[in-house]
Amino acid sequence: MMMKHSAWALAVGLGLAVSGASAQQVWKCEVGGLVRYSDRPCDSPGQALPTRQLQPNVADSLKPEVVRAALAPASAPVVAAVGNACPGDAEIRDMQTRGNSTSLGDAERQFMQDEVRRAWQCRKGQGRYSDADWAISRSAQAAQSQLSDRARQDARQRAEDMHSAADPDEGDRIARLRLAQVQARLRAEQQAARRSQNPASEPTH
Incomplete structure (x- = not known):
């Protein structure tokens, strides 16, 4: 009492x-x-x-x-914010294991590691996610082992679009990353075009 x-x-x-x-x-x-x-x-x-x-x-x-x-005691474990659906501890551990797999390519491994980070952000109360949102993430994670590079890339983009809608801060990060990727691709194309216009001299025999 x-x-x-x-x-x-x-x-x-x-x-x-x-x-x-x-x-x-x-x-x-x-x-x-x-x-x-x-x-x-x-x-x-x-x-x-x-x-x-x-x-x-x-x-x-x-x-x-x-x-x-x-x-609540100060040492209470981190839990998801009220109304925010997030992966549990066991699922995050499984995501971490798959994210460190050597069978994945660099882009696929980075995506898996990003999903782990986003899951922890969700657990700390960042963003507003639903169960349907994480279903998109799980589908994208599973797609990273598919043979088709286009299928893997499309799945990653669907997941990133979902995160951008659920978490504005993560959306800003994704937008900056995509912009940097576009700029890097354009620079590579420009360099390739310059090399084609000024080919190296053929070795003489």
Whole structure:
């Protein structure tokens, strides 16, 4: 009974702390055409938000998941964010094993290792994934052992498109990587074209 009372008291304290912090004055400022929020008056056009607009729903801070998070020990294992579907430990270990396989090519091995990294990011709460999203990933992983290079590449692209939609940060990384690949291919084509225009002299006999 004492433990339940302590947990309830802590939960109430959390709710009051959130409410008290939100009662501070906040300004909505326009900077370079973008909206920014500050705890100080705006240097540019802006307005002070009424305190009542900043009050949170204290009941939300008393939800069971919030109380459990507050009472959880610091050494608690990393779990997926609420509403985020992610691979489990056993599946990630299997992905790591396949990602280190010497039977895969460089591109296929890199993709598998990227999927491991993305799975851990998901477990840490990054992105918003569904079970259907990871079904696409699993299909792409399985395709990396197919004989057709086009099939392997298409599967990787489908998975990357899925990750880009589920996780904006990962989407930015994928976009930068694809741009770098296109630029590298163009440079290689330009170098090949220059070599064809200026062939090396044939050795004389």
